[in-house]
Amino acid sequence: MNDLDTVRTSFDPSTTPPSVALAEAIAAIENVPITDLNQQLHDYIDTEALDELMDRSKEASVRFSIDQYDVRVNGDSVAVTC
Structure with missing residues (x-):
């Protein structure tokens, strides 16, 4: 992927x-x-x-880094930017 590409995915938390x-x-x-x-x-x-x-609060949102990736997790979605 090129710099600043983002993968967004939805998931079923259940x-x-x-x-x-x-x-x-x-x-x-x-x-x-x-x-x-x-x-x-x-x-x-x-x-x-x-x-x-994320299970306790469907309104929760977290952001953190893993190596070169910027990660955001919100309720039922994940976005990873590199």
């Missing part, structure tokens, strides 16, 4: 945890299977805390 949707979005950017990601999300964020926060 079946897909936000951390999984995030990993899938990064895998899409890197064009690799989710199992082949260079980044291990748990090295950057507490994935259980992210999932719990």
